[in-house]
Amino acid sequence: MSNPIIAEVTRGGIVESFHRGAYAVADRDGHIIVSAGEIDLPIFPRSAIKAFQCLPVIESGATAHYGFDNQEIALACASHKGEPEHIRVAASMLRKAGNSEGQYECGIHWPGASAARDALVRDGLLPRAIHNNCSGKHAGMLALARQLKVDPKNYVSADHRVQREIARTIGDLCGLDLDQLPCGTDGCSVPTWAIPLRNLAQGFARLTARESATGIFRAVREHPLLVSGTGHFDTLVMTEVPEVFVKTGAEGVYCGCVPEAGIGIAIKCDDGAERAASALMALLLATHGTLAQSSEENLRLHSSRELRNWNGIAVGSVRAVM
Numbered sequence: 001m002s003n004p005i006i007a008e009v010t011r012g013g014i015v016e017s018f019h020r021g022a023y024a025v026a027d028r029d030g031h032i033i034v035s036a037g038e039i040d041l042p043i044f045p046r047s048a049i050k051a052f053q054c055l056p057v058i059e060s061g062a063t064a065h066y067g068f069d070n071q072e073i074a075l076a077c078a079s080h081k082g083e084p085e086h087i088r089v090a091a092s093m094l095r096k097a098g099n100s101e102g103q104y105e106c107g108i109h110w111p112g113a114s115a116a117r118d119a120l121v122r123d124g125l126l127p128r129a130i131h132n133n134c135s136g137k138h139a140g141m142l143a144l145a146r147q148l149k150v151d152p153k154n155y156v157s158a159d160h161r162v163q164r165e166i167a168r169t170i171g172d173l174c175g176l177d178l179d180q181l182p183c184g185t186d187g188c189s190v191p192t193w194a195i196p197l198r199n200l201a202q203g204f205a206r207l208t209a210r211e212s213a214t215g216i217f218r219a220v221r222e223h224p225l226l227v228s229g230t231g232h233f234d235t236l237v238m239t240e241v242p243e244v245f246v247k248t249g250a251e252g253v254y255c256g257c258v259p260e261a262g263i264g265i266a267i268k269c270d271d272g273a274e275r276a277a278s279a280l281m282a283l284l285l286a287t288h289g290t291l292a293q294s295s296e297e298n299l300r301l302h303s304s305r306e307l308r309n310w311n312g313i314a315v316g317s318v319r320a321v322m
Contacts, residue, residue: 003037006269007276009307011316019276021252021269025288026201028209028262030175033288035198036322042194043268044184048249049200050077050137051207051216052173053190056165057140058212062147066097073219074226075136079248081229082111082131089226090130093139097146104129105156106138106188113229134188136226141166141190158183158191167193173203173210187250197266204257204264217245217259233278237285237302241295244285248274254281261290279303279320287322 006021022037032039054076057063063073072093080086094100110127111117120127129135145152145162155162171178174195182194195203207213220227224238227247234246246256252269254277265284269277282302285291291299304319 003270005321006036006267006280007273007318007320009316009318011307016316019252019269019271019273021267021276021280022197023265023267023280023284024197024201025284026198026205026264028205030202030205032198032201033263034284035201037197039197039201039266042182042196043253044186044192044194044249044251045200045253045255045266046186046192046249046251047079047134048247048253048255048266049170049203050079050134050247051213051245052170052203053137053166054140054216055169055210055212056162057144057147058215059169060144060147060165062097062140062143063215065147066093066143068093068096068143070215070219070222071226072096072136072139073215074223076140077216077220077247078136078227079133079234080136080226081113081232082116082127082133083113083225083229084116086136086226086229087130090135090139093136093143094130097139097143099139099142099146099152101128101130103142103152104132104135104138105154106132106134106190108132132188134190137190138188156189156191163191167191170195170203173206174199175202197268200255200266201264204255204266205262207264208257208259208262213259220245233274233281233302237282237299240298241285241291243291243295244289244299246281246285248278252277254278256281256285258285258289258291263289275305275318276320279305279318280322283320283322 186192228234251272286299
């Protein structure tokens with residue numbers, strides 16, 4: 001079965017191209033409110049479930065023990081752009097838990113924010129592991145290892161105690177035994193399990209009822225810039241509509257929830273296009289999020305993105321369709 005079209009790209013008044021994908025919206029009881037496409041086909045959620053990966057850090061007592069504040073909890077759930085504020089908070093997390101940048105096992109890449117990248121080049125510096133977009137999550141994992149009193153070496157391995165605790169949490173939320181699922185390796189070297197969109201949507205709906213998750217929702221509402229970065233969809237939407245939580249994953253995955261409404265959402269764009277998945281996330285939240293009218297209106301603006309050419313001329317749009 002071919003997945004339906006979830007976004008159209010227009011130019012000159014016609015559809016120039018389109019993106020196919022699947023999505024599911026669930027409530028806290030596990031009921032699927034609306035869906036389209038192959039929602040029972042396992043997909044790798046990648047960074048879209050960083051909130052799930054953060055829960056064991058909170059539930060183990062690590063965040064309280066090491067005095068992590070809301071900025072640090074927000075960064076633990078982030079795919080950040082390596083802006084100065086992101087680096088400052090990641091360094092604080094390492095310092096508070098008695099860890100060091102040398103313990104990172106996430107790898108190194110240039111900051112995603114062009115200004116931050118240019119600043120390193122201008123100063124004749126190379127990127128470090130702390131610039132990795134997952135450095136906040138990994139600082140949380142290192143804190144979890146210390147809280148569990150286990151050797152942090154190889155904490156990214158699937159059989160390490162840190163990842164087993166995370167797997168147990170993800171499985172509990174999604175109603176699955178992760179040991180029975182395909183397991184890959186994410187860009188930052190941690191395990192990523194292939195989970196159907198149905199279960200991911202149900203997992204995010206269940207997250208809204210998890211007491212320990214209230215700290216995550218509070219943190220990202222206070223510090224949406226830390227979850228992604230300047231100008232990115234996640235930061236923009238959670239700044240304008242603080243009632244929602246959204247998180248991008250690689251390869252066209254988007255997940256999120258509306259905590260007060262108990263709604264969970266999971267999206268996968270077949271060709272991996274974030275522009276299609278983010279536009280659809282905005283439309284699904286506006287349509288099924290049971291939000292205030294002003295919030296719905298803000299979200300609908302994000303469900304259709306204007307395209308401009310190099311001269312700044314509006315030439316078309318990327319618009320979500322259901």
